[in-house]
Amino acid sequence: MEIKKVGVVGCGLMGSGIAQTAAVAGYETVVREITADLLDKGLSSIEKSLAKLVEKGTMSGEDRQAALRRLSGTVRLEDLGDCDIVIEAVSENIEVKNQTFRELDVACKPETIFASNTSSLSITQLMAATHRPERFLGLHFFNPVPLMKLVEVVRTIVTDRDVYETALQFGLSVGKTPVRARDTGGFIVNRLLIPYLLDAIRAFEEGIGSIADVDTAMKLGCGYPMGPFTLNDFIGLDTTYYIATIMFDEFKEKRFAPPPLLKRLVLAGHYGKKTGKGFYDWSDPKNPKPAL
Numbered sequence: 001m002e003i004k005k006v007g008v009v010g011c012g013l014m015g016s017g018i019a020q021t022a023a024v025a026g027y028e029t030v031v032r033e034i035t036a037d038l039l040d041k042g043l044s045s046i047e048k049s050l051a052k053l054v055e056k057g058t059m060s061g062e063d064r065q066a067a068l069r070r071l072s073g074t075v076r077l078e079d080l081g082d083c084d085i086v087i088e089a090v091s092e093n094i095e096v097k098n099q100t101f102r103e104l105d106v107a108c109k110p111e112t113i114f115a116s117n118t119s120s121l122s123i124t125q126l127m128a129a130t131h132r133p134e135r136f137l138g139l140h141f142f143n144p145v146p147l148m149k150l151v152e153v154v155r156t157i158v159t160d161r162d163v164y165e166t167a168l169q170f171g172l173s174v175g176k177t178p179v180r181a182r183d184t185g186g187f188i189v190n191r192l193l194i195p196y197l198l199d200a201i202r203a204f205e206e207g208i209g210s211i212a213d214v215d216t217a218m219k220l221g222c223g224y225p226m227g228p229f230t231l232n233d234f235i236g237l238d239t240t241y242y243i244a245t246i247m248f249d250e251f252k253e254k255r256f257a258p259p260p261l262l263k264r265l266v267l268a269g270h271y272g273k274k275t276g277k278g279f280y281d282w283s284d285p286k287n288p289k290p291a292l
């Protein structure tokens, strides 16, 4: 199976990163958003991201132009009909995703491989909305997609072996290191990362250390690029809360249960960097101050 044309559904944070990555890797890429406004916003974030890479000297001006030529945007799902693979990155909501896949199933040629970038929902449950279960899998990219080297390639019990190998090759071809994962809550990374992020909050709730000290400890003590509270603020506390809730529902284990403080921050609308406040106050993004 050869992949020549890539479709991406959703041009938000993850979708725009995936579309950018595919176009940079040489694929003809078409990305779909539901409104022209959202599409413009997504495409301009890709242009900014590429411009930043050129500025940093990690990409040439010609490569940037070539990537932009390979990339197109649409508001019509039908325009993804002849794609060889379609990667879904719409909002993390089972109804929205299933509806998207039902429509894609009609719009796309029978050979098109479907992949979801979900971080927490069951690939099997999403697959069941289509008539191509054997051509369905998970491709879980990490934020920020253009910089993060990993993609989890997630198979269900019915994913076709050749389809799975094609997806692993595709991951490599877009410059990522693919790892093989089975369809269980959180796959590999979030299975380990979410309990760690929640434990940091519990440690803070119990007074073990301040937000700044826990972050410094994990950064310098373990060599992590950022501490758990900073990472939580980057991921979005609403997202961590949502993933934890789904994982708790799947495993019924305490380590996945969202701590009360996380729930309260989410209820208060303090989602982290994107809303300006979470565990840190991001009024000055280059110099965040602990907010609790």
Ligand code: 3HC
Binding pocket: 119, 141, 142, 143, 144, 147, 148, 189, 190, 225, 226, 231, 234, 235, 239
């Ligand atoms: N999310 C969003 N943006 C991030 C980010 C993250 N997790 N981490 C870093 N960035 C942004 C920075 O804000 C910065 O943006 P700016 O240029 O506009 O200021 C840009 O990426 C570059 O960051 P650095 O200055 O740190 O540049 P480096 O090249 O030294 O490092 C990096 C880049 C490799 C991305 C490093 O910052 C890093 O490792 N960050 C942690 C990323 C991480 O852990 N991501 C996984 C999140 S978990 C996930 O996605 C799973 C999901 O299901 C929850």
